[in-house]
Amino acid sequence: MAVANGALTRLDAVVDAVVVASPGRVRPEQVDLLARLERERPWVPVVLVTDPDPELAKRLLRVRAASLVGYSELRTHLRSRLDAVRATWGLWTLADTFERSSLSPALGKALVLAARHAADRPFRNARELAEAVGYAPVTLFRQFGARANGATTLKAFIGGLSVLRVYELRRLGLIWKRVERRTGLGRRTMVRRTKTWPGCTPRELERMAPDRLFAAFTAEHVRPVLPAGSDGVSTLDQE
Helix, strand or coil, X not given: CEEECCCCCCCCCXXXXXXXXXXXXXXXXXXXXXXXXXXXXXXXXXXXXXXXXXXXXXXXCCXXXXXXXXXXXXXXXXXXXXXXXXXXXXXXXHHHHHHCCCCCHHHHHHHHHHHHHHCCCCCCCHHHHHHHHCCCHXXXXXXXXXXXXXXXXXXXXXXXXXXXXXXXXXXXXXXXXHHHHHHCCCHHHHHHHHHHCCCCCHHHHHCCCHHHHHHHHHHHHHCCCCCCCCCCHHHHCCC
C-alpha cells in the first residue's frame, strides 16, 4: 500500500492500494493525482481520506476513487475499506470498461455480468453465463469469436476471470479451502486453469504482481474483443 498526501512521484513500485489523504477540502493537485492514478494504474484501488465536504461530488466529477473514508472514521473504517477494494477493484474496473464499450447488446451484457460475477463468485462456464443473461450459448460463442478473430475464446476469457478471482482471494490471505467455497471451484480445476492461463502453478500465481497479471489478462483476453478506441482500454494493459 502507498500513502500520498497530495503528491506521489513514483508509480513504478508494486502496490496493491493507494490512500490519498486530504485534510479539509480536496485540493486541485489532489484531483490531478487521482486522475493520474486512474490513467496510469487503473487496477490499483484508491481510497480517499478527507473531511466532509458538500462540494466533494462536484470536485471528483472527472475522476474515480474506489472508496471514501472520513477522518473521523479513519481508525474504525480504513482497514475494512482497504480489504474490500483490494478484493474486487480490478474486476469491477474491467466490468466498467465493457459497459462503456460499443459491443453488441448481447455480448456487452454478457461480458459486464461475467466480470461483475467474477468479483464475487465467477461463472464456471459459458452455459452458466448464457443462462444468466438470457441468450443462447451459441450466440455468445459466435459473437465473442467474431470479435476475437482467433486471438482468444469465450472459454479462455471465463477461465481467466476465475483465475483473477482466485488470485485476489489468496492475496487477502484466504486459505485454499475458503477460496474453493468462495469461487465454487475445486482445487484441481484451479490448478488446471492456472496452467492454461497465465501458465503457472497456483503457488507461482500468488507471487505475481497485480499490475502485470491484470495487464496480461487484458492484453490477451480483453483487448482483442473490444472495439478499437473503446473508452478506458488504452490504460488497462499497461505494464
